[in-house]
Amino acid sequence: MFKKAINQELMRNNNKAQILRCVKAKQVVSKRELTEELGLSTTTVSTFIRELEQENLIQNSGIARSTGGRRSLLYQLNPDYCYTLGLDLKVDRIVGVLLDFKGDIKAENEIPVRDRDEWKVVPLLKTFIHDLLAEYEIPWAQLGGIGIGIPGVLNNEGEIIDFAPNLGWKNVDLPTMLALDKPIYLENEANAGALGEVVFGLGQNVDHLAYISVGMGIGCGLIIDHKLFSGHLRNAGEFGHMTVESEGFPCQCGNKGCWEVYASNSAALRMYTEKTNNKQVTFPEFLRRCRENNDQATEVLQTVTKYLGLGIASVINILNPEMVIIGGEITNVKSLIFNSLLKEIKERTLEKSFAGVRLEFSQLGNKAAALGMGTIVLEKIINALP
Numbered sequence: 001m002f003k004k005a006i007n008q009e010l011m012r013n014n015n016k017a018q019i020l021r022c023v024k025a026k027q028v029v030s031k032r033e034l035t036e037e038l039g040l041s042t043t044t045v046s047t048f049i050r051e052l053e054q055e056n057l058i059q060n061s062g063i064a065r066s067t068g069g070r071r072s073l074l075y076q077l078n079p080d081y082c083y084t085l086g087l088d089l090k091v092d093r094i095v096g097v098l099l100d101f102k103g104d105i106k107a108e109n110e111i112p113v114r115d116r117d118e119w120k121v122v123p124l125l126k127t128f129i130h131d132l133l134a135e136y137e138i139p140w141a142q143l144g145g146i147g148i149g150i151p152g153v154l155n156n157e158g159e160i161i162d163f164a165p166n167l168g169w170k171n172v173d174l175p176t177m178l179a180l181d182k183p184i185y186l187e188n189e190a191n192a193g194a195l196g197e198v199v200f201g202l203g204q205n206v207d208h209l210a211y212i213s214v215g216m217g218i219g220c221g222l223i224i225d226h227k228l229f230s231g232h233l234r235n236a237g238e239f240g241h242m243t244v245e246s247e248g249f250p251c252q253c254g255n256k257g258c259w260e261v262y263a264s265n266s267a268a269l270r271m272y273t274e275k276t277n278n279k280q281v282t283f284p285e286f287l288r289r290c291r292e293n294n295d296q297a298t299e300v301l302q303t304v305t306k307y308l309g310l311g312i313a314s315v316i317n318i319l320n321p322e323m324v325i326i327g328g329e330i331t332n333v334k335s336l337i338f339n340s341l342l343k344e345i346k347e348r349t350l351e352k353s354f355a356g357v358r359l360e361f362s363q364l365g366n367k368a369a370a371l372g373m374g375t376i377v378l379e380k381i382i383n384a385l386p
């Protein structure tokens with residue numbers, strides 16, 4: 001008897017969650033569409049729609065145009081049910097977006113990070129979070145949770161930063177250090193970027209996607225069979241530490257000759273400094289010189305592009321993805337590198353895999369990971385609903 005009651009309750013909640021997810025997926029939907037889509041009775045749909053409305057999770061959003069018969073009410077998620085913050089902690093900056101419950105972007109911001117010491121970054125993150133909420137005048141109580149993309153690997157539970165080589169962080173319990181009375185979720189920034197592309201970018205309706213995040217290091221987020229692939233110990237996708245030169249330059253990870261030491265933004269800056277006898281420039285400045293056809297900058301960009309293509313070719317040979325999306329500031333010079341990148345990839349991939357893959361540059365600017373983190377938090381909130 002007791003077991004039966006539990007099963008009935010589970011089934012009830014399952015139907016309700018299904019309806020909520022369907023409203024989310026379709027954005028605007030009528031009761032009739034919900035009935036047809038989910039194979040539920042009209043009474044069941046009506047009962048749960050009423051409950052979801054009373055709980056402020058969904059709201060009426062007008063009347064469907066009809067060619068005859070009864071007009072039906074349309075429903076959508078209530079955008080103000082709660083808000084989520086998606087942040088991307090990059091090596092040299094913090095990027096953040098504020099999403100409403102429907103997943104629409106309400107505010108966004110970006111600030112530089114000059115000191116990578118974790119005790120200096122924590123207060124910076126706190127101020128950034130409060131400023132982003134203030135920009136859209138969201139009270140603290142309305143914030144449902146915070147997601148932070150990390151340029152490194154997390155522990156098995158995903159709660160502690162095990163190792164972020166380019167930040168110089170080991171065993172950092174960022175959620176505890178932030179001490180905010182809100183749920184905080186962490187994810188590798190390239191994984192978050194891949195999710196951002198699936199929900200907001202070019203990766204929509206792509207089942208097998210490799211998102212290559214090119215920053216001061218290189219991360220790779222993998223969507224396999226439409227799901228994020230994290231591996232046995234959440235360490236999958238660390239292609240940045242794939243060896244491309246057996247006796248190459250040392251990497252922050254302890255290995256030498258890693259892909260990211262030859263194809264990342266920091267690799268480009270190291271090569272440019274060597275070539276110009278110690279001229280120190282920022283990466284945006286380096287890109288500006290590339291666009292102005294500066295000889296030394298162009299030579300370095302060609303070398304970096306060659307290595308970028310070489311590594312992407314390996315990713316394609318290993319995973320046979322449907323799409324590869326390159327993200328990061330390098331996308332600002334895509335017209336300068338696209339042809340040589342494609343040529344390099346073509347020469348090094350199996351013909352069939354090359355013919356079946358689309359190479360794209362992210363159109364989300366540097367927001368892919370922040371958007372992915374906001375989406376992860378929204379999913380967590382929906383999953384936790386009673």
Ligand SMILES: [Zn+2]
Pocket residue numbers: 240241242251252253254255258
């Ligand atoms: Zn490495």
